[in-house]
Each structure stands twice: as C-alpha cells, then as structure tokens.
Amino acid sequence: MIGLRVFLGPQIWRIAPVWAMLAGALTARVPLWEGATPLRLIGAAVLADSLWGLLWRLMAADAGTLSAEPVTAPFLPYYQTRSPAGGALRLIRHMIAGGSWHELFVALASAALLSLLLGLPALVLTIIAWATMVWAWLLVQSGRRPAACDALLNVGWPWLLGWSLLAFSPSLLTPPLIGGEGLGWGLGPGWELGLAFTVLQWGARRAYLSDGRHMAAIWLGQASVLAVLIGRQQIAALVLSVLLLLPSWWHLRRAARHETDWKDALAHSNPWWLAAMLLSAFLMR
Numbered sequence: 001m002i003g004l005r006v007f008l009g010p011q012i013w014r015i016a017p018v019w020a021m022l023a024g025a026l027t028a029r030v031p032l033w034e035g036a037t038p039l040r041l042i043g044a045a046v047l048a049d050s051l052w053g054l055l056w057r058l059m060a061a062d063a064g065t066l067s068a069e070p071v072t073a074p075f076l077p078y079y080q081t082r083s084p085a086g087g088a089l090r091l092i093r094h095m096i097a098g099g100s101w102h103e104l105f106v107a108l109a110s111a112a113l114l115s116l117l118l119g120l121p122a123l124v125l126t127i128i129a130w131a132t133m134v135w136a137w138l139l140v141q142s143g144r145r146p147a148a149c150d151a152l153l154n155v156g157w158p159w160l161l162g163w164s165l166l167a168f169s170p171s172l173l174t175p176p177l178i179g180g181e182g183l184g185w186g187l188g189p190g191w192e193l194g195l196a197f198t199v200l201q202w203g204a205r206r207a208y209l210s211d212g213r214h215m216a217a218i219w220l221g222q223a224s225v226l227a228v229l230i231g232r233q234q235i236a237a238l239v240l241s242v243l244l245l246l247p248s249w250w251h252l253r254r255a256a257r258h259e260t261d262w263k264d265a266l267a268h269s270n271p272w273w274l275a276a277m278l279l280s281a282f283l284m285r
Helices: 017-026 037-059 084-095 101-118 121-143 146-167 193-210 218-230 235-256 261-281
Strands: none
Touching: 017 146, 017 193, 017 261, 037 101, 037 121, 084 121, 084 218, 101 235, 121 146, 146 193, 193 218, 193 261, 218 235, 218 261, 235 261
C-alpha cells in the first residue's frame, strides 16, 4: 500500500525542506533538545520533505506532463464517463500524471495524520502546501513555470512549519512562547530571514527553469538576505553570510561570462547558500 522512495545524492546540500524547517526552528529561540522537541522535529522533517515532496512528485507540477492513458473505471453507473465521479477520476488522473490515485490517497492520509499529531499549525500548513501544489499545476497547464510555488514548498512553508512547532505550545491554547516571553500570535523573529531565503530559492529556480537567462533573480535573492541581516543588526551573521555568499557569487559570475555551465554554477552555489541559511538562523537565536 505504501511505497517509500529514498533518494541520496549531491542535491542533499541544496536549500531543501528539511534544512529550511530546521532553520525556522532555530529562529524560534527555544531549546531544541528538551522533552519531545526532537521527535517533533523528526516528524516535521518527514512531513515537509517526504510527504509534501511525494505529493509534489505525484502531481508532477514541475514537469507539466499529462497522463495520456485511458482511465479504467469500475462498471458502475456513477463511475461512467459523463458522471461527476467519472469526471473527478479523470481530473485526478491528469493531476497526478504517472502516479496512481492509491498513492495520492495514501500520501494525503499520511500527511493529514502526521499533521494532526504535530498540531493545528502543521495541519493548516499542510492544507496551504496542497493548495500551492494545485496552484502550480494550474500554472503548468497554462504554459507557465511555477518557480514561486517551488520556492514556497522548498523554503517558505517548511520554514514556518519548523518555527510553529516550537513557538506554539502543543495544546494550542496559549500564545507562542519565544525565549520564555509571550509574543502574541505574530510570526515572531526570523520571518524576514525566511522570506529572504524563499526569494533566493525563487531566484535559483527561475534561473534554472529559464536555462540561465534570468540570473538577475538570484542577485535579488542574495541582496534580500543581506538586507535582512543588516536590518536586524546581526553583525556576526552578516559577516559570515557575506563570506559564504561570495563563493556562489564567483561561480555565477563565471557562468555569466560563459566560462562554465550555469547548471554547474547553481550546483556549486547550493552548499554555500545552505550554510548561509543555517548559520544565519543559528546566530539569530
């Protein structure tokens, strides 16, 4: 009933949901090793990376492929071609591309169950992530490339998930606690940094989908990160981030001058962006 696929490769060092979730948790400014926090972080990593990622791959939003295989429906009146159930079945088959509706059902049920165990914020973010995937699928059908959706699913929503797990009490009856002081129901510290790295992920994905023609979007993302650190007056984080962003700037400049391939430049830049994100989040605690 459940097929677990594990992919190991150099892409583990990219800005990915697990790392973004961990960075969001770091900005929550609470101890990471007390009580059930490690188990909640592991559950959040499975939810953001494995289950959301499985739904994203099933819908094939980044590929934009439609299944041309005929839909085999049971011989029942309400499953026939012109019936509402038959139309819904065809729509689901188109949306999940090469997958099956069994995988989609198991992925949705698993994500909902794990979200309920993690708390209401996780459930709300799972619904938002699913809506983002549907939005991406609709964009692909109109011939667009969902770079913004990719950035939200890889950085934005996982970042909020990691922060919400530690900022909100498990009972959800009290306001979030940051460093022992109630902050109300706002996003708390670090949300600007999460937004900046979401913009950086959007820029990297936009450059990738445009075959390197929109490299300026990456410079916008890196400038956003530095602007947030300057605004937060995080001198140590600013210095380290500048040092970590310089190698990626060098690789991308070489690609702009056609000295190297732009795909290689993006691959070499990912570890430096990841290090900048985790160190900035850690120093912002």
